[in-house]
Amino acid sequence: MRKYCKAYLLKDLRRFAGWKEPQELEGEALTDESVVYIWDDFTVVRSPVVPEKGVIWDQVTQAWREFCQDELHFEIPQDLRSEAAHTTQAP
Template identity: 55%
Template sequence: MRKYCKAYHLEDLRRYPRWQEHPVDTNTSALTDETIVYLWDDFTVVESPVLQQGNLFDTVTPEWKTFCTETLNFAIPEDLQYAYQVE
């Protein structure tokens, strides 16, 4: 279950060498580098954190995870780590 996401400009994620967006079927305008998108804790990317739409990017590989953590500095904040503890 997804618990945490962080907003990024699409241009930041597009720096990933193997970035390939899935076609987005929405009534919104085309995605630009300035579009805000959301990176989830499962390393998938969506346009909206609340609307149930398809993933913009879901090719989760070790290289993608490394890019997210090292280049984008993506991490679950310490004050939310409790939500990931197994009981």
């Protein structure tokens, strides 16, 4: 179960070298100024309220995790880390 997400402008995520958005997305077109959310499992969605709909990115690789941590400074708050560790560990 996801516990934490953080909002970013899409233009910041588009800096990732391997970034590709789905061809078909419901709702408004995505622009650089669109606000999207990175979850503690490193997936990206349009809305934190209904995360199962509007998935923009689910290609979680080591390079993606490093980009999120190093370039976007994505970090799970200390008080949530022990809970989130179970969902972010690779099988």
